Amino acid sequence: MVAKPIDHFGPLLEKKQWSEILALLKDNSIPFVLEPLVRGEDSENEAGKFVVKDPAGNLLEFKYYNNFSGTVAGNNK
Numbered sequence: 001m002v003a004k005p006i007d008h009f010g011p012l013l014e015k016k017q018w019s020e021i022l023a024l025l026k027d028n029s030i031p032f033v034l035e036p037l038v039r040g041e042d043s044e045n046e047a048g049k050f051v052v053k054d055p056a057g058n059l060l061e062f063k064y065y066n067n068f069s070g071t072v073a074g075n076n077k
Helices: 015-027
Strands: 035-038 047-053 059-065
Touching: 015 035, 015 047
Parallel strands: none
Antiparallel strands: 035 047, 047 059
16 A cells, blocks of 8 residues: 555544544544554554544544554654
8 A cells, every 4th residue: 555645633542542433433424534444453563543534624633553662653763
């Protein structure tokens, strides 16, 4: 998959919070710009994300990392 640049912002959450927000969005039939995706499930490097639009059309990306320092912060060398 080739990464595409998008203008967006959003929170970095704990997995539990991410899952709760995901459930609320699904329960309320909110459409996804980027469907929920979990990589490396059940591993130390597990990460999830999805993208939705707010009522003003802004793109909001919701992410979590099981090991933030090992996956993201550690890549800033």
